Amino acid sequence: MFQYLNGVLPEAGAGDAGAEAAGVGRRLFLKMGLSSGFALYTVGVGAQEAGGASGAQGGYGPGAPMTLKPFQQPLAFVSIDAEGIVTVKIGKIDFGQGVQTALPMLVAEEMDADWSRIRCELAPAGEAYKDPFFQIQMVGGSTSMKASWMQYREIGARMRAMLLATASKRTGVPVAQLRTENGKVVVPDGQRLDYGVLAAGAVNEPVPATVALKTPAQFRLIGKPMDRLDARAKSSGRQDFxxxxxxxxxxxxxxxxxxxxxxxxxxxxxxxxxxxxxxxxxxxxxxxxxxxxxxxxxxxxxxxxxxxxxxxxxxxxxGLERVDSAALLAQFRELSKQPGTVVQKAEGAPAGLSAAGTISAEYVFPYLAHTPMEPxxxxxxxxxxxxxxxxxxxxxxxxxxxxxxxxxxxxxxxxxxxxxxxxxxxxxxxxxxxxxxxxxxxxxxxxxxxxxxxxxxxWTREDDVRGGYYRPMHLHRVEIAHDGKGQVVSWKHVIVGQSITMGTPFAAFTVKNGADTTMTEGVAESAYPFPIALEVHHPKVNVPVLWWRSVGHTHTAFVMETLVDELAQAGGVDPVAYRRQLLAKHERHLAALDLAVARSGYGKTRLEKGRAWGVAVHESFGTVVAYVVEASMRDGRARLHRVTAGVHCNLAVNPRTIEAQVQGALVMGIGTTLPGAEITFKNGEVQQSNWHDYRIATHVDAPQVDVFIVPSAEPPTGMGECGVPPIAPAMANAMAALTGKRVRALPFQI
CATH class of the missing domain: 3.30.365.10 (Aldehyde oxidase/xanthine dehydrogenase, molybdopterin binding domain)
Known part of the structure; x- marks a missing residue:
């Protein structure tokens, strides 16, 4: 299930080919910047506020004003047939995140189109379909909605304006006296002109450079739970992959x-x-x-x-390095004890505090394979x-x-x-x-x-498991001194792991002062006001590595959220109350956490004997996800009975998509805790090959999940990956409450 708090959507205000053969050249990425493992490019569109006039600069396409860029051209994205069927092309891939529904919702909203007559197609590679943020055509960093929020709304609004202009010429009625409703232009005398009738003329109308967009109070589709346009094809086996x-x-x-x-x-x-x-x-x-x-x-x-x-x-x-997992771990341990590349120096340590206790922790995270369902x-x-x-x-x-x-x-x-x-x-x-x-x-x-x-x-799945790219192996070493009451006196944090982006065109934007920011995200910019002194080591290993759903947050969230719980315990403070103290200046974190806590019954509901609560809250890709889990122990590991999620992703375009993303991400995160959920090496060879020896979560591992969304009218933030990071630490915190032992590694060791 999913719900908005109070069940309402708030009002506004709440080179040459030969040179490229060895790889894509750096010039392809000159206009790119990176955030959380993927490129972000700031342009005027996307900086606009909802409900205002919108426009941009550039020029493309016949009949288009010179102020428009290819990605703003409605005719590249929208076609209407004589029957009024509206087909929206999207420049993304849909591999489960629901953009084949959510992006057409943006267009249909501003077009005032009839949703029952909306269709969607995936666009080929093309100039018009390059992402406004990235300046290349791609999907990544949970930015599909964030990057396209204004773009696709403007496309819909421009198409609506062109339909109105055609209707005005046909009827002789000024545009200002016409209105649109459910796929039709309504004339004051009662005539209702279907978009299908007007389409042929509309494509020849000038494309307006500036359009007025709806306010959230005027939305009739955005923010409403909508069934996916591809659900029937996928559930019936008719969808082609x-x-x-x-x-x-x-x-x-x-x-x-x-x-x-x-x-x-x-x-x-x-x-x-x-x-x-x-x-x-x-x-x-x-x-x-x-x-x-x-x-x-x-x-x-x-x-x-x-x-x-x-x-x-x-x-x-x-001459090839023959990687061995055990030897590599020993190497990482030695590196963690050596001076590393300084990412940030400790700042803001409370004055006058003396250490009453210490926490010394080593965390180990293995290589992970992606293993998508479709090879x-x-x-x-x-x-x-x-x-x-x-x-x-x-x-x-x-x-x-x-x-x-x-x-x-x-x-x-x-x-x-x-x-x-x-x-x-x-x-x-x-x-x-x-x-x-x-x-x-x-x-x-x-x-x-x-x-x-x-x-x-x-590629068979065995090909990918044994010869593909992996989430890097990481080791964290943390030394904390605290006053015994929850105040941190000092925090030294070292991370060892391969860089994902060094040696790629992305390095110019992700590697800062010798440190790959995709590895430190979640620690370096943690919302918790700890005086963290952070260093990294990037050993070179003969293993190809790549981003894996939620990138660095896959391991940093686990370290931070389990340590926060441990500090709360050392200070004799309830873990939720402790987080609320630390996050007092972060309204979105508090809203997500409070919503999950309130809807879970934490602190009010008496759990069955042998069960305990576990809590974690983490921000990634601009979205905050809080989990409150109810767990027991079985066969030496946590068994989840129920998970309550509080999500702050700003405005949820399609709440049903948010629910699906949280559920899927959560189950994937659970998979990282299971015995066998790791890629290991012996004599340079991968020891796993498929799901029989590389563990992923299945139906028996999936708990009841209730998803609640914090209401907001602010532009959407990321969603596709954000549900992964907090679930494993929430489970580990529940295990610690049940057993008195802290979990320091993924997958959980039995």
Missing amino acids: GIDFQQPGLRTVVMLHPPVFGGRVASFDAAPALAVPGVEEVIKVPLVNGATGLAIVADGFWPARKARELLKVEWDLA LNCSIDFRGDRCTVWVGSQFQTVDQAQVAGVLGLKPEQVVLNTMTAGGGFGRRATPTSDYLVEAAQVAKARHAAGKPGPIKMI
Whole structure:
């Protein structure tokens, strides 16, 4: 369930292609800035206040004023057929976050469209669909609504203005005397002109540079719980995903990757593989980061996979680091005791306090794989001077440029069609575009050999678990002195872990004074007024790493929220009351926490014997999520019975989407606590391969979840990732209340 507090929505006021072959150049990111692991670009649109006149600068498109940019052009996003069906194109990918409904809601709201006649399509890679924040086409950092809040409303308002202008010419009635309602223009004499009738004329009207937007008090769609437009297709099995793409003559490709990252093919015998019916060829291809692998091309997936099992390969692994998890942990421990890169010095320690107690804690977090439900895949049709790609891409502009670089084309010669994807969690936003680059290399080799035609690259889940990108392993060492009453005298904090962005084009914006901010977020800018002296170490390890849903917050929230609980206990203060004291200057944190506490019954409801409360509150991507959990112990770990969530994401465009995001993120966060939820290495090789030995949460791990949303009329903040970080520490705090033992590692150790 989800609810607004009091059940009401508040009123307002509450390069060349060859140079690109090795990777996307830095110039692609020159206009980008980063926040919380992803780029943010500030433009005039997005800084506008709701309910005011809106406009921007730039120029694009026939009949458009020179003050508009491509992403502000309504005809690139909205089409209306003769029956009045309104189709909204969105420049994002939808892999579960609900933008195929929420973004059309913004357009429909300002258009006064009939919601029952709204449809949605995912847009291909294109100039108009580049994100106003990022200046490239992508999804990341939980910014879909934040970045598009004003953009899509303006698109709807401009389309409405063009429809009104057409109606005015048709009826002779001034625009000021016309109004719109539920997909129709209403004339004072009672005529009701359907948008479908006006559409043909509207597309020829000038696009207004300035439009008036509704105030929150005028919203009829925004803020209301709406069913998802894609729910029926997905629940009935009719939704096509990237992996479902078919085309005449399509060939399937599976890859054999080296067992150690960076390995190269020394020699191979393809004869046993080629003997499998349906297998056409085995091709040696370059991979990203200097490695090489083998591509098996067949007329279907199963022949290709069977053939892969029969390949005889000798690998060149000379000079490669053979990572071992136990040895790496020992290395991290030693590093944590050495002086590191200073991120921030301690400030604001209370004067006159003397230490009555200390907390010395070491926290360990493993590598994590993304393992989306739909394995990584893409389809490519290379015809020499042009190429078409079908992929569930989270990084359309980057992927388009990478494919173009491999094929010796310009990006505009690559048509990249965005497909619906079955999850991603950051894995489909890879700067190297690894699996697309591999597919492009295969397509290039086949074309050179006179074998044109479409191919579909499929990475099995085993391929991704063993040869993909991971959330980095981290170790935190914390030394705290306190006065025994909840006041912190000193706090020394060291984090050891690989940098996600060093060596990528993002480094210029995320790495500050030698420290990767994607690793320290959640500590460096913590809402708690602790005098934290923070240092980091970024060891280089032969393991490719990448953002994982909620990025640095996946580990920093756990450390901070369990330590806050421990300090409360040391001071003899209720953990909720202690947090309220510390967060006194943070209204949004308090609102989320108070809402979760009030709706959970914390402090008022008597729990069954053997159960305890656990609390955590954390801000990520501009949104605050507080959890109050009710848990017991079973087989040495916490069993959740109920979770109450308080969410402050400013204005919730579609509360039903918020509920779904919190539920999904929460379950994913629970998964990080389960035994076996870790990627480990031995002799340089990943020891896990699929869900039988890499644990994820399932239905039996999911508790009852009640989601409550703090009312607000302020522009939306992030939501997709924000429900992950607080759940594991809330569980750990409940375990400490039940057992008297503090949890210092994920997954929980039994």
